[in-house]
Amino acid sequence: MDFLVWLESTPIADAITTSVWMYATFETIHYIGLAMLVGSIMLIDLRLLGFARSLPLPSMLGLLPWVWAGFLTNVVTGSLMFIYNATSFGTNRMFLLKMTLMALAGINALVFTVAVARSGDRWLAAQQTPAGIKVVATLSLALWLGVMTAGRWMAYV
């Protein structure tokens, strides 16, 4: 709690409090970051699950840089908004749920990377997703939907 109070007293928090446009700007950029992150993850996961088969699987996996760009955008804007709201967000159960779901989504992404590396790339060339990787793709969709839901709900608890 001391740490949260300290965060809220930093010059960054002061600057956001004083400025009329900063918080709205961070929120808006966070929203665009969400579209980049969830939009591209959805395309990758749905393609792994068999949607839009005319689009080659390896090229769709090539959308991963968009996921990272969206993720980094939202880590930066999210941290700035957290600093401003540290004592309220830090004790908000929806925020804690959001962070937990994000950690699970991260572990899931790691499992995906390892599973793809282990399975060789024959299925990629054949464009046939193994069942295990379909489970990981479904979990990824569910977890990110959960992250969004918890994020939106933070303002209401």
Added chain:
Amino acid sequence: MDFLAWLQGTAFASAVAETIWAYPLLETLHALGMAMLLGSLGLTNLRVLGYKPELPLLGTQELLPLAWLGFTINAASGLALFTSDAIYFFSSYTFRIKLVLIALAGVNAVVLAHKVFREPARSGAVASTGAKWLAASSLVFWVGAAVAGRLIAYTP
């Protein structure tokens, strides 16, 4: 104005405004629909502009159902959010700008789909310059609509 007052006086509007979970649920659906719409149309438009040329141009048509699903989710959730505070939203300049951007994006999408997908003779790997202009403006309109939507709460 009478219509707006009637709208936000309906039982449905009060339910959205007063039920504890209705508003955040609708906002979450609206964000999900936005990600579907911007994700699928974003990739399609970027492909028209020459990004990832190994993706078959005509194959991006298969992303359109996702775009339509996102659009439908957002038309429905947006309408429900609108009813909860109809007079406020209608009098917001930012909300009006958002609607104009969506209308422009819609017209743009119809013309672009016609140019890229309905002219099989031109279905090669490279889109025409006209199609590229439409794709670039489509990206500007959709991102603009998302930005305007987020800013309604902060602007007149």
